[in-house]
Amino acid sequence: MTEPDEKFIKAKQNIAEKGIAEGKGTGMFPVSRDRLPPGQKLVTANWPVLDLGLRPDLKREDFKLEISGAAEAQTFDWDSFNALPQIKQTTDLHCVTTWSIYDAEVEGVLWAEFLRHIKVHEDATHVMFSAHDGYTTNLPMSELAMPNVAIVHSFGGKPLTREHGGPVRMWVPHLYAWKGAKWLKGIEFLTEDRKGFWEVRGYHNHGDPWKEERYS
Ligand SMILES: Nc1nc2c(c(=O)[nH]1)N[C@H]1C(S)=C(S)[C@@H](COP(=O)(O)O)O[C@H]1N2
Numbered sequence: 001m002t003e004p005d006e007k008f009i010k011a012k013q014n015i016a017e018k019g020i021a022e023g024k025g026t027g028m029f030p031v032s033r034d035r036l037p038p039g040q041k042l043v044t045a046n047w048p049v050l051d052l053g054l055r056p057d058l059k060r061e062d063f064k065l066e067i068s069g070a071a072e073a074q075t076f077d078w079d080s081f082n083a084l085p086q087i088k089q090t091t092d093l094h095c096v097t098t099w100s101i102y103d104a105e106v107e108g109v110l111w112a113e114f115l116r117h118i119k120v121h122e123d124a125t126h127v128m129f130s131a132h133d134g135y136t137t138n139l140p141m142s143e144l145a146m147p148n149v150a151i152v153h154s155f156g157g158k159p160l161t162r163e164h165g166g167p168v169r170m171w172v173p174h175l176y177a178w179k180g181a182k183w184l185k186g187i188e189f190l191t192e193d194r195k196g197f198w199e200v201r202g203y204h205n206h207g208d209p210w211k212e213e214r215y216s
């Protein structure tokens with residue numbers, strides 16, 4: 001051979017650009033650096049469970065979602081929630097404890113859609129989500145306006161299991177997973193920011209995995 005093997009060089013260069021992570025089966029598979037946030041590890045087996053350890057056992061029939069604060073008070077039950085326009089989407093999810101999962105297929109109601117069915121006051125700037133295990137987490141309305149933010153009830157085509165927050169949880173895949181309350185119970189609109197469970201315990205108020213906003 002008198003010329004360098006361009007194909008080989010291209011392939012190697014491609015791998016360097018994308019980065020390599022451990023994979024299932026026989027070989028490694030390339031994981032795009034554009035996809036796995038810094039400091040995260042890809043979990044290819046089961047979706048890990050992470051919470052305060054209390055796992056409320058709730059049925060869809062018992063589901064109640066209360067809208068309060070700077071909005072018209074309103075309560076959804078399973079039927080009225082399920083009657084809202086539904087979507088199915090596939091996103092990744094990143095936990096601050098460094099695990100990430102890819103291609104989580106969830107179903108539910110997009111936040112943007114949900115807003116069309118409630119009446120939020122003009123002065124609302126933030127939202128506090130509360131859950132049946134006493135957990136809370138806060139988000140600015142501007143972050144909730146990002147794509148893929150949803151209130152979900154199914155994962156992988158099946159109802160969300162108890163440990164993953166069924167019957168209904170929040171899904172905020174562009175931020176660390178603690179921003180997505182499992183066992184969703186209440187949505188309180190706020191006119192100024194207030195910190196949630198982990199946010200008062202040293203975790204970042206914003207939580208962008210791409211900027212590694214883990215701690216405050
Ligand atoms: N109600 C409630 N929601 C919660 C939590 C919790 O303790 N209680 N933990 C958060 C954290 S830290 C993570 S990483 C994700 C984990 O969701 P999973 O257990 O379905 O993987 O749930 C988030 N939502």
Ligand SMILES: [Mo]
Pocket residue numbers: 050095096097177178
């Ligand atoms: Mo987490």
